[in-house]
Amino acid sequence: MDRPPYSPPSAFIDLLLDAVCVVDAEGRFVFVSAACERIFGYSPQEMIGRPMIEMVAPEDRARTLQAADEIMAGQAKPHFENRYLRKDGKIAHIMWSARWSEADQLRIAVARDITERKQAESLHAALYAISEAAHTAEDLLALFRQIHQIIGALLPAQNFSVALYDASHDRLSFPYHVDEREQASTPRCSAADALCAEVIHSERALLLTPETQHELAGQLQPAVDPDALCWLGVPLNSPDGAIGALALKSYRGGALYSDQDKELLQFVSNQVAAAIERNQLHARLRHMAQYDQLTQLPNRGLLHDRLRTALARARRETGRMALLYLDLDNFKQINDSLGHAAGDLLLQEVASRLKLCVRDADTVARIGGDEFVVLLESIQVPAHAAALAEKIRELLNQPMDLAGHALCILPSIGIALYPEHGDTMEQLLKHADDAMYGAKSRGGNRIQLRIRTGPDGDDFEASAPA
Template sequence: MKNKTYLQPGNLVDLLLDAICVVDKEGYFVFASPACERVFGYSADEMIGRVMIDMVYPPDRERTLQAARDIMSGNSKPNFENRYLRKDGQIVHILWSARWSEEDQVRIAVAHDISERKRSESLQAALFAISEAAHSTTDLPGLFQQVHMIVGELLPAIHFSVVLHNQQTGELSFPYRADERQQASAAYAPDAEVFGTEVIRSGKTLLLSAETLAQQPEHLRKLHFDSLYWLGVPLNSHQGTIGALIVQSHSLAEKDKELLQFVSTQVATAIERQQMISHLQFMAQYDQLTGLPNRALLSDRLQLALVRAQREQLQLALLFLDLDKFKQVNDTLGHAAGDLLLQLVAERIQQCLRAMDTVARFAGDEFVVLLEDFRSPDHAAMIAEKIRKALNQPFDIQGQSQRVLPSIGIALYPQHAADSQQLLHQADNAMYLAKKNGGNRYQLGAEQRLNCDIQL
């Protein structure tokens, strides 16, 4: 039988992948195995004499001290998790198995690095959270705020931006930009625009620091770095690069780049989905030619306005507007010219209204204006006359001067009707009376009392 050479106990401790730490009752390290350097970044000699709690990630310190008190009371902790700050500033997740030695008056603990497991779990949680946000958030700014919070849990970002690229115009926009306190910050916008443009142009992830600037093009070397790192990840979709996520931090590594790349795929999908939903909603509620609310959206707003008016005993008015002899423009100049004229008419009507008022394209060359929150019936007449005069100013259509002569009917709630259908019907009838009496005028109610002072 061959003689066997057995390793000494001390050598076995040196070979362990997990770190062994011994802490006295005052909280000082009195022993650290060689594996501590792999886990914490500090050599055993550097750790001995240090205060244990000073190495703990600040948000975890209170519960770590409570766990230490429990252990010293005789309660072993076989599965305690907390986070430590490595020597290089990175956060490491530790699974501890610890007990108290009453005889030696020390805590003896084994530290297992579970950072990779935690990172994987965090990624899965982030992907789920982003997917959930994409389905539950009804607007892109709300989605970007959710993504900022999710990314903030994964890497130490002091600034976070979303930059989007309009592929039709080539323009960049910053729909979301915030600092580590979730507050809007425009101080670094010019640099962010330069950096974001480069990421989108190249379609590649870019991680820059002051040390790596020498290898970069001149326009990137002009960025303000100080002690910051810049990380930009393109938002790639099947349509191309639609934007980028930009992060600034005091500490970023290759693993952070991989992490943000992983997240960016989900973010790009979520953005596309939200944009598609917004586009479909716009198509369902707005006129594609003029961008004005369509008949369906007008109906919804009118119903809500009537409820408010009934509850608060307010007045409201509908102005039904038709363009006299509009067909002649289509027949003489073509439908493209007619479409342009309708767009210009829509703009001029909007300029005559308050932000709270609604103008909708009802059909063809017909528009309806909803006026709320006024005290005198004269208000509706004043607006009608303002619109008439605005439309009478010449339009330049394909180099030709065109005047628009509108016929406008006015119906008031509650004087002329008590519900939306009757109100619209009364305004429509009033418009036809105005048209019947020569056009380019307004008619208040379906009565024979016209604004006869208008010079045609």
């Protein structure tokens, strides 16, 4: 006996995990299954008659309307993805299988919630991007900018801060701070300081919402920004403790962060902490390779790099520059009589005084022992180099009180000019070095300027006696 075709009751549709939606030619919902409430947060009654496009994330509306036109033209869309705004304000990632019914003049679609899959993919991409940023970022500021962009792809991050904690000095700083209502690069109030400090010292994430702010300890209550809707901070944990914190803030009308967002940001922050420590280590290694560890002045290698760059610029712009080669008279006697500790203090004081004499564009380098070189870029006339050398000589002649010892150190200074005394780094350094030894052979505490070569091959030099 033949049975009639089985026709399932419409209630079966409500048992599906995926949502069934029917939209008319004007783009309004005319039927939705029960699963829509789980996926979108709205009841079927709230969705019926509502324009579909109103629920689509603004960034996806244009291409969603284009896809709708193509479906109504007869092109089926089995794997179209876009984002919807749920009733609670969260984003839902949807994969649609849709086609047009010409007879009914309706668009029939099945919606599958792929939010968890998309979040997992985004998280995996974010962790990879953070790892890449740790290797490619030129410095910490560049790293923080990239991290801000990466986190912004996971969570609303219009207002984002990175706080770093210096345990040796018990000091909190904000090397990166972006706030839609602030122009400054550091927080304008103490709220960020107090809340980030709490996150760092407790080494626990802190989520403040309108419902949870009353749970704050008394000392933190005044730190809450009255204009903020939500504040989310997570520690940057390392094996030796928290090295800082990441903080997100939203204002009224903005995003409402959740416990899930807190867990996500904390997971990402572990990778960020490793990236920051890696960048800091590389920065320390670069500094050690380029700077003298005693005086923190550029070393010989960095001086050579800057001198090459300055020479290239001077040639290109037909400019002038000068080198001052400086040696401390009788420095060995101070080391022998007072010890190397006093000698080190003396070198540090000399470095400090030299930096007081020059412009920001100039370079003061320690190239070994008690020898220093000053690179003067873009001087107008040779007299400017001689005037600076005299300023240095007079400042170093002033007594120094180091570890209870009153010391008076006297310099011998040689000057080389570009282009008069050479066109290469080697020529200029040799001229300045020879001039310095000429000053020292004449009793020291003087300036020697190499000006020309006589017809018999001997060098004529001008000296500025003490």
